[in-house]
Amino acid sequence: MTKSTLCTPAEHLHRRSFLKGTLLTGTGLTVANFGNLFGSKALAAETQKQKKRCILLWMNGGASQLDTFDMKPGRPTGGPFRPIPSKVDGLEVCEYLPKMAKIADKLAVIRSMKTQSPGHPDGIYHMHTCYKMSERTPHPEIGAVIAKYCGNMDADLPSFVRMGPTGNTGPGYLGPDYSPFSIKRDGKLPNFANGGVKPEVEERRTELYRFLEEEFAKSHAAEPFENHRLSKERAWRLMRAKEAFSLGDDWEKQKDRYGDTNFGRGCFQALKLIEEGVPFVEVGHDNYDSHANNFVCHKANMQQLDPAWSSLLIDLDQRGMLEDTLVVWMGEVGRTPKINNRAGRDHYVKAWTIALSGGGIQGGQVYGKTDEDGREVTEDPVSEGDLFATIYKSLGINHRKKHYWGQRPVWLTPEGSKPLDKLFA
Amino acid sequence: MPAFEKAELLREFHWNPDWVTAVSFLGSTRRLFAGNRLGEILEWELPEKFEPEEEGPDPIRSYQGHDNAITKLLSTKDGKELYSASFDHTLRRWDLETKPEKEEKIVLNAGTIYRQQFKRSGKKEEPVERTVSVCSKSKNLGGHEEWINALVLSWDETLLVSGDDGGKVLIRERSTGKERQSWEVEGWVHALAFSPDNKQAVVSERRPLVFDSAQRQAIKLWDVEKGEELKDLTEEYKKHYLPALAWSPDGETIAVGKGEDADGIIWLLDAKDGKQRKKLDPVHRYGVTDFAFHPDGKHLFSCGRDTVIRIWDFHEGKLVKELGKPRGGQFKDWIHAISLNHDGTLLAAADMAGQVNLWRLA
Numbered sequence: 001m002t003k004s005t006l007c008t009p010a011e012h013l014h015r016r017s018f019l020k021g022t023l024l025t026g027t028g029l030t031v032a033n034f035g036n037l038f039g040s041k042a043l044a045a046e047t048q049k050q051k052k053r054c055i056l057l058w059m060n061g062g063a064s065q066l067d068t069f070d071m072k073p074g075r076p077t078g079g080p081f082r083p084i085p086s087k088v089d090g091l092e093v094c095e096y097l098p099k100m101a102k103i104a105d106k107l108a109v110i111r112s113m114k115t116q117s118p119g120h121p122d123g124i125y126h127m128h129t130c131y132k133m134s135e136r137t138p139h140p141e142i143g144a145v146i147a148k149y150c151g152n153m154d155a156d157l158p159s160f161v162r163m164g165p166t167g168n169t170g171p172g173y174l175g176p177d178y179s180p181f182s183i184k185r186d187g188k189l190p191n192f193a194n195g196g197v198k199p200e201v202e203e204r205r206t207e208l209y210r211f212l213e214e215e216f217a218k219s220h221a222a223e224p225f226e227n228h229r230l231s232k233e234r235a236w237r238l239m240r241a242k243e244a245f246s247l248g249d250d251w252e253k254q255k256d257r258y259g260d261t262n263f264g265r266g267c268f269q270a271l272k273l274i275e276e277g278v279p280f281v282e283v284g285h286d287n288y289d290s291h292a293n294n295f296v297c298h299k300a301n302m303q304q305l306d307p308a309w310s311s312l313l314i315d316l317d318q319r320g321m322l323e324d325t326l327v328v329w330m331g332e333v334g335r336t337p338k339i340n341n342r343a344g345r346d347h348y349v350k351a352w353t354i355a356l357s358g359g360g361i362q363g364g365q366v367y368g369k370t371d372e373d374g375r376e377v378t379e380d381p382v383s384e385g386d387l388f389a390t391i392y393k394s395l396g397i398n399h400r401k402k403h404y405w406g407q408r409p410v411w412l413t414p415e416g417s418k419p420l421d422k423l424f425a
Numbered sequence: 426m427p428a429f430e431k432a433e434l435l436r437e438f439h440w441n442p443d444w445v446t447a448v449s450f451l452g453s454t455r456r457l458f459a460g461n462r463l464g465e466i467l468e469w470e471l472p473e474k475f476e477p478e479e480e481g482p483d484p485i486r487s488y489q490g491h492d493n494a495i496t497k498l499l500s501t502k503d504g505k506e507l508y509s510a511s512f513d514h515t516l517r518r519w520d521l522e523t524k525p526e527k528e529e530k531i532v533l534n535a536g537t538i539y540r541q542q543f544k545r546s547g548k549k550e551e552p553v554e555r556t557v558s559v560c561s562k563s564k565n566l567g568g569h570e571e572w573i574n575a576l577v578l579s580w581d582e583t584l585l586v587s588g589d590d591g592g593k594v595l596i597r598e599r600s601t602g603k604e605r606q607s608w609e610v611e612g613w614v615h616a617l618a619f620s621p622d623n624k625q626a627v628v629s630e631r632r633p634l635v636f637d638s639a640q641r642q643a644i645k646l647w648d649v650e651k652g653e654e655l656k657d658l659t660e661e662y663k664k665h666y667l668p669a670l671a672w673s674p675d676g677e678t679i680a681v682g683k684g685e686d687a688d689g690i691i692w693l694l695d696a697k698d699g700k701q702r703k704k705l706d707p708v709h710r711y712g713v714t715d716f717a718f719h720p721d722g723k724h725l726f727s728c729g730r731d732t733v734i735r736i737w738d739f740h741e742g743k744l745v746k747e748l749g750k751p752r753g754g755q756f757k758d759w760i761h762a763i764s765l766n767h768d769g770t771l772l773a774a775a776d777m778a779g780q781v782n783l784w785r786l787a
Contacts, residue, residue: 076443076539080462080494080512080572165636261639287635292755293685296633299590304639341758341777342711342730 051324052150052395053274054359056142056282057267057309059331060165061289062123064345065353066337066374067298068094070111077337077373080295088364096302099310105364106313106322108356108423112368113334114381115349120289123332123347124167130388130413137173137405142391143280144171144178145412149397150279151178156241157278158234163187163266164284167332173405176227181234185284186262187269189245193238206236244276245269259307267308271315274325288331292342313357326359326394330387337374351377354387359394362425385417393419428724429736429746432786435475435771439553440467440484441536441779446761447495448775451521452504453767458488459781460495464511466519467531467557469781471771487531487557488519490565497576501599502767508585509563510573516587517563525558536779566602568595575614575628580621580674588614594628596649608652612641618670618679620696624649627658627679629667642666644681646699658699662692671716671725672696678739680725682713687755689713689729693739703742709733711755715762720769730759734774734784748772748784 064079066072071083071092083092086104093101100107117126117133125133128141140148143160151159158181162168165185171178183189195202213229251268258264266283273281285305290297309329316322334352335345351370357363369379389399392412399413440459447460455471466488493513500507507519532538533553541549571591578585584605588594590613596606612630619626626649632641644667646656662681669682679694689709695702709729717726718739725739734748752758758777765772765786772784 076536082493262637286637289635293633296631297635300632300634304634304637340756342755 051277052146052279052359053321053325054142054146054150054280054391054395055267055270055274055312055325055327056166056280057312057327057329058164058166058282058284059288059305059329060167060284061120061287062331062333062335062347062352063288063301064290064294064298064335065111065351066335066345067295068097068302069109069353069355070370070374072337072372072374075373077339077375079339081299088366091364091366094302096299097306099306103310103313106317106357107363108361108365108367109353110355110367110382110387110420110423111351111353111370112377112380112382113349113352113354113387114377115333115352115384118333118347118349120332120347121167123349125169126384127330127332128167128169129172130384130417137408137410138170139410140172140174140178141169141180142388143180143282144174145392145397146280146395147171147178148174149401150395152277152279155277156237157244157273157276158238159278160280160282161270161273161278162282162284163269164262165286166282166284173403173410176230180282181238183245183269185266187245187247187266189238189242192235193242193245195239202239241276244273247272254311257307257311259304261304261308263304264308264311267312271312274316274321275319288335290335290344291340291346292344294335294339294343294345316358322358323360324358326361326391327357328354328391329356330354351375356390356394356423360425361394361423365423367420367423380420382420383417385414386420389413389417389419390423393424428721428738429786432736432746432748432772432784434748434782435785436481436783437776438469438484438781438783439779440533440781442532443536443779444758444761444777445775445779445781446777447498447509448762448773448781449498449500449507449764450766450771450773451500451507452502454504456504457773457781457783458498458500458507459773459775460491460498460509460511462494464491464493464495464513465489466491466495466498466509471783475785483555484531484533484557486525487529487559488563489559489561490517490519490563491515496572496574497762498764499576499578501578501582506599508576508578510576510587512572514569514571514573514589516566516569516573516576516585518566519560520562520564521560523560523562525560527559528556529559530554530556566597568597568604568607569593571613575617577617577619579619579623581623584619584623586617586619586626588617588628590614592630594626594647596626606649606652608647610643610645612643615666615668616670618672619649620672621674621676625655625696627670627672629670629681631666631668633666633685644670656699658694661701665690666712669713669716669727671718673718673725673739674720674722678702680716680718680727680739682709682716682727682729684712684714684730686712689731691727691737693742703739705737705742705744707744709735710751711759714759717763717765717772719765720767726763726765726772728760728763728774730755732758732760732776734760734763734772749774749782 072078086101088104117123122133129139131139147159162180263285270281333347336348392399443462457469467484468486491511497510569589571589575588592610612632615629615631617628630643634640643659665683668684671680681692683690689712691705693703711730725737736745761775774782
């Protein structure tokens with residue numbers, strides 16, 4: 001099947017045009033995810049001007065809302081953690097998130113997520129795309145969408161970077177140009193980035209390879225070849241910009257604040273990449289899938305989460321970047337109010353919590369409500385589409401933007417999705 | 426006649442507002458205490474003789490003061506002191522002599538009553554109400570700022586040793602409460618045991634992260650007087666969480682139980698050098714939770730997440746008897762803790778299903 005990478009008709013390019021566009025650059029420096037091959041100069045200028053960014057802190061496996069931000073102390077569903085007051089009236093948080101409690105005025109906590117996909121694969125897909133996995137349309141994940149609409153076409157750095165346990169839904173109908181660039185879970189570059197030859201030798205090899213690829217592409221215009229070429233281009237571009245991934249002495253100074261953990265380092269790496277202009281970074285944190293021993297699992301995880309997340313928000317704020325950087329804290333599912341007889345909590349999608357900060361979101365508020373045991377949403381239910389509409393609104397992206405999968409129109413969010421306007425300042 | 430041949434289940438004391446997590450006889454008395462995940466403690470006065478046709482007895486007292494899960498209960502041999510450790514960061518000594526302050530109704534099947542509101546069909550149970558005396562006088566011994574998971578008395582009962590999830594091990598004089606020694610371990614204190622000569626402690630640690638390099642499992646021998654590490658035994662057990670430890674009364678054996686895994690192995694270590702001497706078979710499926718050495722000095726009792734209690738001849742490394750049956754699969758309840766009475770004729774088990782099981786051993 002021929003796969004369309006296409007969006008609006010205006011952006012609807014034939015592969016030949018695509019290749020031509022690439023060749024016109026001469027050196028092939030404008031490549032997928034590292035710049036917007038399909039974007040107009042006007043669009044690029046607009047995104048440049050906006051400088052909207054997003055960091056997704058992905059709680060892989062699904063963090064427990066009842067043990068973090070929607071606690072039910074004294075109820076049979078409550079568990080052993082105790083709430084502590086936060087900086088925000090009416091928002092108590094888990095005792096193992098003391099640093100987050102102090103900066104809760106930067107958080108908008110949505111306690112009323114009511115979603116549809118209770119498993120891991122379908123939940124990961126759904127919470128990365130806002131569409132069900134069972135649909136035949138390959139929807140792009142959030143990072144790909146943000147890479148497309150907020151990416152910097154002149155950047156050497158990728159527009160979509162991810163690290164750690166996050167799932168990998170892919171760019172879907174947006175095409176491989178918006179594929180994620182995955183680095184190690186501690187934020188370091190993959191091994192291939194540490195080349196063993198001198199830069200000038202590498203450069204000569206690269207030029208030769210490009211020439212051969214371009215000649216080959218003239219007579220073999222098949223998508224796999226093109227994807228391969230794009231991947232190589234990414235690697236070369238990355239070589240040029242790889243210093244951005246080197247935290248150097250900075251990390252030594254910051255690791256006590258962020259926590260000397262993979263996730264802590266990942267959050268600091270995300271900050272640095274955002275500073276460098278990368279519009280979307282996803283940092284995964286393992287593993288919240290606590291069907292057994294939920295409480296010790298969450299306690300251990302929160303002791304890593306709390307310093308990393310809070311330091312990230314503080315640093316974004318101090319750099320004046322929080323207003324334009326949306327930080328999303330979520331996973332694929334919530335966890336059951338009922339505590340099972342393995343001291344665990346299972347998957348739950350009827351009433352769970354995510355948190356947003358920055359990006360024009362008004363901090364210090366709680367959206368939605370659940371009942372006394374956390375079993376049902378009692379106020380302001382939020383669907384996947386509503387959440388994504390909110391995220392896209394925060395980033396200046398039209399959540400009802402129409403794209404095409406082949407001849408079929410598709411939209412960034414499902415019909416009926418509405419941004420949570422109350423969250424915006 | 427083989428030992429424990431006639432062991433039998435005497436009573437199930439139903440108490441299901443939440444999981445029963447700790448249990449202890451009070452010295453040589455007939456008083457039995459159990460704690461649950463809510464932080465409640467109940468007391469039963471056991472009769473000298475159990476008549477087959479009779480039920481009960483009912484609980485008589487409630488001890489209030491904790492507000493989070495009870496993790497350990499233990500008493501002195503003279504039956505005068507009861508200690509409790511909890512997730513609420515407190516270690517309490519209960520005043521058992523003072524008069525109860527009031528009486529209160531409790532619902533023994535409160536968990537069932539709560540759960541049945543979500544069931545559309547099936548027989549509805551009526552609340553089982555009992556009146557108990559309420560005692561709330563206890564002294565918080567302090568010293569901890571995290572969940573206390575480990576609590577033991579030295580064999581001569583002069584020292585009280587506790588460990589918490591902050592990694593703190595605290596040794597204090599029982600009579601005065603004065604701190605004798607303390608040290609920090611890198612992980613969370615999961616379990617500890619004390620040598621009969623009061624010179625050594627064995628401490629297991631955990632940090633239960635998944636797929637993360639900061640995950641930690643460790644087991645070490647410590648010099649109690651100096652608070653210094655004597656020997657690191659972790660290498661052989663580094664992939665295992667070890668929630669159950671016990672030091673034999675003769676000082677020669679350390680029992681180590683593996684938890685939170687499909688095969689809850691019990692290893693017997695030579696206390697002199699920490700080397701593994703025996704591995705007991707069969708395993709407690711899904712993990713070991715607690716140990717108790719029998720006063721006869723020959724037998725070790727173990728329990729686990731398979732809802733079975735096993736009696737071992739620990740010198741021979743052989744299974745003597747099993748009490749109870751696996752309720753089936755990892756999604757069933759587990760036995761949290763066991764306690765033997767002073768002469769080893771009775772065994773009580775804290776059952777997650779919301780009951781205390783009382784076994785006659787001889």
